[in-house]
Amino acid sequence: MTNSTPSTARTLDNGSAGTGPVLEFRNVSIGFDHTVLEDVSFSVGPHETRILLGPAGVGKSVLLKLANGLLCPDSGSVHLFGEEISSIPEQQLFHLRTRTGMVFQEGALFDSLPVRDNVAYQLIQEEVPDEQVDVRVREALRFVGLEQTFSLYPGSLSGGMRRRVAIARALIHNPQLLLYDSPTGGLDPVTSTTIIELIVKQRDVYHTPSVLVTHRLQDAFTMCSHRFEPAEERMVPLPENQTDPKTTFLMLSEGHLIFDGSLQELVSSQDPFVREFIE
Template identity: 60%
Template sequence: MASLTSREKPALDKPQTDPSLEGPGIPVVAFEGVSIKFDVKPVLEDISFTVMPAETRVILGPAGCGKSVLMKLANGLLRPDAGTIRVFGHDITKMRETDLYKLRARIGMVFQESALFDSLSVEDNVAYRLHEEAVPSEEAHTRVVESLKFVELEQAIAKFPSELSGGMRRRVSIARAIITKPDLILYDSPTGGLDPITSTTIVELVVKQRDVSHTTSLLITHRLQDAFTLAMNHFDPEAGHMRPIPDGGIDPSTKFLVLNEGKVLFDGSTEELVHSDDPWLKAYLS
């Protein structure tokens, strides 16, 4: 992606919103017939799905099947060869970079491998977007503390990324993504490279964000365990942690999209996923 110099950067005071294109029953993200290839290699072919307001859409599929490419398409870092992608009602496939920039102000991104700035402190990493928006430093500090509290890492505010464990870096990355109170969060493999116990603590943060803020989200994972933890737990605000939904209940806002060989193999609810008769899916889930 061509990055903008600070002089070219548009002011962020006008986020890309149009109330007539948003609201209950209107998808926050809608892919329609989306295809992309690199050189001659097709990566995604004719992908269609929607993400409704307050939905958490879990994207599953084998390594290299195009999950990260799909996420980069969703925030306009890549443009498709065919199809349309609507985000907050706007077709982003033909959007100018300046408008995309405004739209991205409403999106929180948790990158694969955290992608923190090693030369910046935790505070400056988390405040990055606020600094870009020229938020006064006192207010920025208050919001950084609030964001770090959410991920239970306020004690690390003055540390540098190199001083943190993998799980802590991932927490910082989540704090950075939620500090702007985004309307859409894109999590690319938030538990990638983490051990199972640490992974669960990160999934717990995703559950907390989902159940406290009800932010529409897309979450990539290659770990089925993460997906089912998301589907079967709720955040208990009184206890301050997640717990299983009683009586084997399933979170209705969590939906699945399974990709394989560039195609949508499954699009639906947790119940539909576990009861699918598709032989590939059955083998994948077992």
């Protein structure tokens, strides 16, 4: 975000895994009192957006926490930026995690801190000088259309605005992988669309690889069927029958990854769980 010329090169310059997967799960299983994920394998390539679908309680949030090392698999391995994260020391893991941006379910803002400090959280941890923090926070807030909230407290913002602040916070340190956990959960359809528009903007302007968790099929279809038009500063529909080729789907059901493929493959799938979910 500090770079005013968004380019695909920037993502690679930051030292991400080049042409290899940015994130890869290999036969990952995890359980608590019961098995949550079993033998889950998939990958996220450079510039790819994976939309993770599945009913409530199926393990979508657990999968995102495994992706950035907040949880450790019972078996199998998770590879982030080419490193197997379960086998590296905590200090190094902390560093890898700072290269990801996480938008937590419900936004998870600190109500006692103004928007500026919420968005700046990562930069403050890194002891970035105050003036630089201000510039970068304003830039991130401008990206989400909320510059005017700089000095406000989260409590005075609407649900949709809080989600947008959470997205600005995730973007502040130019992440090389974005993890969005149900960013439209609990929002009305119109506000949800403004959030999806931001995610499409992020995808089409910065090309940061992402995993987007949602239980709303409408969000997924909107993501696939639109692109961000910078000249108009808004999301526009793709021509009829075209979908974004870099946006593809994963679906979890009862612990298993039952689908990994394109929108076309999703809507024509004969798998009974997939059919039940999309109908």
